[in-house]
Amino acid sequence: METKKSVFYKIALFIIFVLFQGKSTFAIKPKSSEPPLADFLSISFILILVISIILVFIGALIVVSKINKDLARKKRKSLFTKLELVDKFTKKECVTTEIRNRFSKVKGKLISVEIDNNKKFFINWRMVLEDLSKFDKELSLIMRDINNQIYLSKKAKRSIVGVDEKIRFLIDEISKKISHEDVAIKTKTNFENLRIGYESILKTVDSPTGKNWIEIFEKYKILCSLACNTLSDIENNISFAKLAKENGPKLLKSIPPKIDSMLETYHKDTKIVEILCTARFQYQIIRKDESCMAEPKDWVTIYTKLLKIETDINSIIKNDPISNVH
Numbered sequence: 001m002e003t004k005k006s007v008f009y010k011i012a013l014f015i016i017f018v019l020f021q022g023k024s025t026f027a028i029k030p031k032s033s034e035p036p037l038a039d040f041l042s043i044s045f046i047l048i049l050v051i052s053i054i055l056v057f058i059g060a061l062i063v064v065s066k067i068n069k070d071l072a073r074k075k076r077k078s079l080f081t082k083l084e085l086v087d088k089f090t091k092k093e094c095v096t097t098e099i100r101n102r103f104s105k106v107k108g109k110l111i112s113v114e115i116d117n118n119k120k121f122f123i124n125w126r127m128v129l130e131d132l133s134k135f136d137k138e139l140s141l142i143m144r145d146i147n148n149q150i151y152l153s154k155k156a157k158r159s160i161v162g163v164d165e166k167i168r169f170l171i172d173e174i175s176k177k178i179s180h181e182d183v184a185i186k187t188k189t190n191f192e193n194l195r196i197g198y199e200s201i202l203k204t205v206d207s208p209t210g211k212n213w214i215e216i217f218e219k220y221k222i223l224c225s226l227a228c229n230t231l232s233d234i235e236n237n238i239s240f241a242k243l244a245k246e247n248g249p250k251l252l253k254s255i256p257p258k259i260d261s262m263l264e265t266y267h268k269d270t271k272i273v274e275i276l277c278t279a280r281f282q283y284q285i286i287r288k289d290e291s292c293m294a295e296p297k298d299w300v301t302i303y304t305k306l307l308k309i310e311t312d313i314n315s316i317i318k319n320d321p322i323s324n325v326h
Contacts, residue, residue: 180237
């Protein structure tokens with residue numbers, strides 16, 4: 001079927017052609033033996049033809065407008081039905097704020113267009129149909145995103161079961177080790193935060209309403225990560241404490257002679273001497289704190305500070321490979 005615009009062009013060209021033919025009829029012709037009645041009939045025929053073509057043209061416009069009007073009304077009816085359906089789905093817990101805002105924007109525009117059309121004396125139904133088609137497309141995209149959120153929500157709800165079992169297992173394992181004397185305070189604090197967070201999320205899961213499974217699953221993943229890190233920290237704390245108890249006393253004895261030896265070697269280098277004097281002063285503070293500690297001594301803290309001093313000293317040796325100081 002030809003488009004409305006191409007049909008109008010062809011009708012206009014035909015009218016121009018007929019008028020041109022009429023102009024040729026009215027042109028001055030040599031005197032003829034034909035009576036004046038013949039000329040009158042010829043002119044009347046052309047006028048009737050032109051009027052008929054104009055009426056056909058107007059009729060075509062009316063027909064096309066009526067077709068567009070019928071299509072627009074059907075489209076409008078289906079669109080508002082779709083609007084009500086999408087509106088119901090946007091109230092689901094899993095739907096994001098961004099999707100709800102998009103829907104509200106489309107709904108507001110559609111209502112605004114309806115109000116404007118009701119105020120108009122003449123309505124271009126073709127334009128109305130195009131606008132309704134745009135709104136229909138936007139609603140389809142919103143519905144697609146809502147369905148995707150629903151799918152992700154169901155998937156998250158299924159996945160929570162496995163993550164919950166893992167967290168329960170990790171909490172049990174942590175509970176068995178958290179009371180060890182070498183576990184750091186920070187690690188114990190992390191476990192307390194894990195326990196509180198898990199209790200909170202269980203209350204959300206058990207509540208009858210207001211459950212966004214996607215958000216709940218994200219919180220579960222964060223708690224699971226915290227549980228894994230806490231268990232790892234416990235093992236690292238105990239391992240490091242054992243190392244500190246074994247090597248701390250040795251390092252405490254080996255640092256002073258090492259500083260004295262290096263001062264003798266680098267006594268002409270002002271910068272190195274300054275570093276070594278600072279290291280000696282820090283060592284003296286550590287030694288004083290250690291002597292004042294009650295048993296069992298906090299070798300983790302002592303060893304950590306001693307390692308810092310040793311690192312500063314070793315950096316001097318590293319930057320001077322020709323040195324024989326050890």
